[in-house]
Amino acid sequence: MFLKRLCKKCLVAYGLFLVFLVLSIGTDLSATGFWVEQTLSDFSGGSVLCDSDEGCLVYTRNNTDVILVFDVNRGDWLKIDMGTSQSFCEAVTKGNVVFARTDSLLFGYSATLQEWDTITFTGDYMTGITYYSECGRNLACFVTQSYVYVFDADLGYWQTYDYGLPVDFTGGSVWVADTYIGMKLSIPYPGEPKNIVYSGLVHNFNKIELGVHQPSPVTEYGFAGWFNIDYDGVNYRFVGYSAATNQFDVVSYALGNNEGPISLTGAGTLTADMFTTRVFGFRHIVPNTSVTTNWYGFDTRRGAWDHEQRFYDWTVDHYSGNICQAGQFSFDNSLFTADASFHFQFYSGIDGVYRDFTPGLIYTSTTASWGGGGTVFCAHDNLNAWGYDVAGNRSSAISLPLDKTSYLCRGEDFAAFTRYETGVDTMITFFYNSNNNSWSSVSAPDHHTTHGTSNEHLYIHRGSGENVVIFYSAHKDLIHKEDFPDDISVYTLLNDEMGWARSANASVLFDALNGSAFTYGFNFDRSSMGTHSAILCNTTAQTVHGYSCLTQNQSEQVIDFEPYFINESGYIGYIDNAYNNTKCYAYNELGDGWVELIPEGSDVATLVGTKTILVARHDRVYAFDPESLTVSVEDDIEEEESPDLLPYKFELFQNYPNPFNPSTTIHYSIPERSHVTLDIFDVSGRRIARLVDSVQESGGHHKEWYGWNKDGAAVSSGVYFYKLRAGKKRITKKMILLK
Secondary structure: OEEEEEEOOOOOOOHHHHHHHOOEEEEEEOOEEEEEEEEOOOOOOEEEEEEOOOEEEEEOOOOEEOOOEEEEEEEEEOOOOEEEEEEEEEEEOOOEEEEOOOOOOOOEEEEEHHHHHHHHEEOOOOEEOOOOOEEEOOEEEEOOOOOOOEEEEEOOOEEEOOOOOOOOOEEEEEEEOOOOOEEEOOOOOOOOOOEEEEEOOOEEEEEEOOOOOOOOOOOOOOEEEEEEEOOOEEEEEEEEEOOOOHHHHEEEEEEEOOEEOOOOEOOOOOOOOOEEEEEEEEEEEEEOOOOEEEEEEOOOOOOEEEEEEEEEOOEEEEEEEEEEEEEOEEEEEOOEEOOOEOEEEEEEEEOOEEEEEEOOOOOOOOOOOEEEEEOEEEEEOOOEEEEEEEOOOOOEEEEEOOOEEOOOOOOOEEEEEEOOOOOOOOOOEEEEEOOOOOEEEEEEEEOOOOOOOOOOOOEEEEEEEOEEEEEEOOOOOEEEEEOOOOOOOOOOOOOOOEEEEOOOOOEEEOOOOOOOEEEEEOOOHEEEEEOEEEEEEEEOEEEEEEEEEEOOOOOEEEEOOOOOOOOOOEEEEEEOOOOOOEEEEEEEEEOEEEEEEEEOOOOOEEEEOOOOOOEEEEEEEEEEEEEOOOOOOOOOOOOOOOOOOHHHOOOEOOOOOOOEEEOEEEEEEEEEOEEEEEEEEEEOOEEEEEEEEEEEEEEEEEEEEEEEEOOOOOOOOOOEEEEEEEEEEEEEEEEEEHH
């Protein structure tokens, strides 16, 4: 049985205030948000099930007929009556999906559409499978021995697929990515695995009877893998799947004499924004004469295998074969010319092209190193270094001072290593930035044995002893050096776009997104750093400081208690005073402010998501709404029009995704045929783009924005406003572009 309801966005208690609130582009549209309370009078007893991830919260109990969902796009609690008491055993949320299940029922909520749906499932649990259920950012799935059930946030309802469980099934696995669901079913040797998929882009299922094992790491937009047919070491099958087309591409390959697979090095702990590419290869050897290679590369965005065959004369080239997986490309570093010069080979998943380079580096086992990140490659020998921008197909080289090199770090778009020399109390850290194909460097006291740490776009190194800390932002290609006193302890930490170095007398916060550094005269030991914001507690002065790397604003709040629980996970932070807290604050990076809450009742749970917070008490729950006032109803709307009816007539939804890069979709609806404009403004109130300027019929509409201005140029990261006008009615909302 299906139950489906459309959850219209409604104005809550501040609706009447909004009618009289005059907001116009060019004025301050930021808001501090507020706490939204919901009583639990519909619940009596039972174990609490609740979760928080990005912009959604879910609350229910294991024996009840009610489930509560909070969505920052709605700005209020949605109480859903299931009709009869349910035995809830799971309630989770991630991204735009809320997923819950009972012993017979599946529930899904879409924050994209603000719709929910339920379905009664059939079949026993899948004994032996890794996961019976999984919730992703846009998709949720549940698997029984009869069906695959998928909830798609873009559709707002469940879909069912009879996948055909093999009689001799022995096990399998399920993995959920942002754009697709993958599943593997295994049967005993010499049986071959089956793959079942669901594309969140095409919104449909597909399967291949002769498939591959689960890839590692899980790639975005699809997957690619290989299988040795009959386990004979001779016959191979390559299977690639792209969610963009919901199609498989299959290649078969049979080994000849003196031929074998080329060794593969996995991505491991490689830091990259995206993993989209897989490469496999074979090598045929005529001893001491020649080597012939066949490479097969697959990028999940392009959806087809790219084949390359190469021939090497053994008297000129020495090729041993070693394919290394990176984010959006793969490389082989095992080819050397007769004079031991490197000859690097690359497969770019971006354009499907194989390329090779001889940058003049000489291989020796003690002085040469190389590595690849998401779209960057770097290598060096004893005298020179070479960096390669895979996305732009460009490279640059430099000569190196000093005579030794330490650990090579690589992120999504940069690589870093340190040069030093015995007897010299100076080290130089070099950075290659693939965004602008350039090198930069910084000198510090010699502490090359202390390795730097890095993520996709940020690098931190602390010298042990002299306490010189080096920060590097790949976004801005900017180096910041901070010299702490030698006789104190300094600790470093990085998280996504932010990093810090803290000590007893002073601490430094570094914003890699903007390349900014801020010094504070206290220790960050009672602080928390999220992906784009931080809460910094000064317990001596009884103040807390919030910093937003989206707006680059800082805000201070005086507190009258000792901080107990401090959490900053993304764009929203939280601080309270003690267990069973009697006072707490939300820090809203999206609105640059602190919002106090004095909750009633005894404490049950507190969960901090990236854009909202759940404070659960014994008789009520509180949700933090960070964007509660970002909708503006301007003064030319007639005051006598009922605010409760506005969303049903004229509505502008929160863009998705938000924050976004590189594109986002804006949905809206109009009640009657009208001339419609949809404009984008920057924070100064200047209109930078017009997306819609036409007469449109009543109903729902949507438009995608690719982050371009009216001249077709890409705009920078930051806060933007989008404004819908139809007739005399106008609504404005806020969105965030991150690069």
